[in-house]
Amino acid sequence: MNASDMFPEDPKHLLNAANKPSKSTVFVKELSEKDRHRILRHFLGLEESDRLLRFGTYLPDVMIEKYVEGIDFSRDKVFGVISHHFRIVGVGHLAYAPRSDKDEVTDKDKVAEFGVSVSKIARGKGIGSKLFERGAIHCRNDDVDTLYMHCLSSNQTMIHIAKKAGMEIHREYGEADAYLKILPADAVSVLKEAMQEQVATIDYTIKANTRAAAKWLSNLPGMKDSSK
Ligand SMILES: CC(C)(COP(=O)(O)OP(=O)(O)OC[C@H]1O[C@@H](n2cnc3c(N)ncnc32)[C@H](O)[C@@H]1OP(=O)(O)O)[C@@H](O)C(=O)NCCC(=O)NCCS
Structure with missing residues (x-):
């Protein structure tokens, strides 16, 4: 018996009756x-096209290794979605930079770039x-x-996601670079983010502990961990 058998991630579970990926709750941490x-x-x-x-x-x-080594967690924010196998299946990197003098679309001190x-x-x-x-x-x-x-402008999926979130993609610096205008904070937005992070932290901890338990079990005689 494999340790991962006890914590299955059967791809069939990821499909709904119409054979479309099912949209279960997503925790962003x-x-x-x-x-x-x-x-x-x-x-x-x-793969190449996604990069x-x-x-x-x-x-x-x-x-890619250099890029990841260079992420400054004290300055930027990196958000992730974790699978049941405690693998990261989605990453959002919010990198901050001071506003440049040439920037005419904002008068705030800093801007952010999101990938x-x-x-x-x-x-x-x-x-x-x-x-997003x-x-x-x-x-x-x-x-x-x-x-x-x-x-x-050919990235229709991303454009769809931004529109769905009620945002319009502006282009002033060419075909590839876009910017979005963000509303000012209010009590609801602050509370919403704090609550999302709390719930995602619980989810992360459960998955980390499950992963640790699976590893521990795999070290018992007669067990092997095939989830690596
Ligand atoms: C863009 C990307 C992050 C989307 O991730 P994802 O988890 O599949 O996105 P979601 O499931 O939240 O949403 C996809 C939406 O796009 C829609 N969609 C998919 N293909 C589409 C297309 N060709 N045209 C329009 N909409 C499309 C889906 O129907 C879905 O919409 P819905 O939620 O209203 O049903 C992913 O495809 C990716 O990593 N691409 C490579 C990197 C990239 O393009 N990054 C963006 C630039 S930084």
């Missing part, structure tokens, strides 16, 4: 230094939308009113 290696694993799993959409250029593995990716196996279940909403609400609560994204 703020990630930290201890998640860095799992973040790297997520990015390395993206192009996500980064605007095809990044080889060595550049999002979801592992192929986990797409169509609302993960990208939830990561979380990035936007965090900007809102952090007094940032302009969110830049690398988003090709």
Whole structure:
């Protein structure tokens, strides 16, 4: 018996009756230094075309490693969605930068740039939308009113997600770069984000403990962990 048999992630469970991916509750959690290696694993799993959409250029593995090594968790916010196997299946990176003098779309001190990716196996279940909403609400609560994204006009999925969240994609700097205007914070947006993070932290802890238990069991005589 394999340890992972006790914690199955049967792909059939991810489909609904119409054979479409089922949209179960998605928990978006703020990630930290201890998640860095799992973040790297997520990015390395993206195929060439996805890396192009996500980064605007095809990044080889060595550049992905540099990018992940360079994430500054004390300055930026990284949000993730974790699978039952405690793997990261979606990452949203909100990188802050001071407003440049040439920036005419905001008068705030800083702007944010958001990049999002979801592992192929986990797409169509609302993960990208939830990561996007979380990035936007965090900007809102952090007094940032302009969110830049690398988003090709052909990236209809991303455009759909932004529209669904009630946001319009503006383009002033060419075909690939876009920005969105974010509403100011209010009590509801602050409370909403805090509650989402609390629930996601509980979910993360349960999954981390389950993973640790599966590892422990796999070390018992006669068990092997095939979930690695
Ligand atoms: C874009 C991306 C993050 C979306 O992730 P996801 O988890 O599949 O997104 P969701 O499931 O939340 O939503 C997808 C939505 O797009 C819709 N969609 C899918 N393909 C579409 C298309 N070609 N045209 C329009 N809408 C489309 C889906 O129907 C769904 O809408 P719904 O929620 O109203 O049903 C993912 O495809 C990805 O990682 N792409 C590569 C990287 C990238 O493009 N990043 C964005 C730029 S930084």
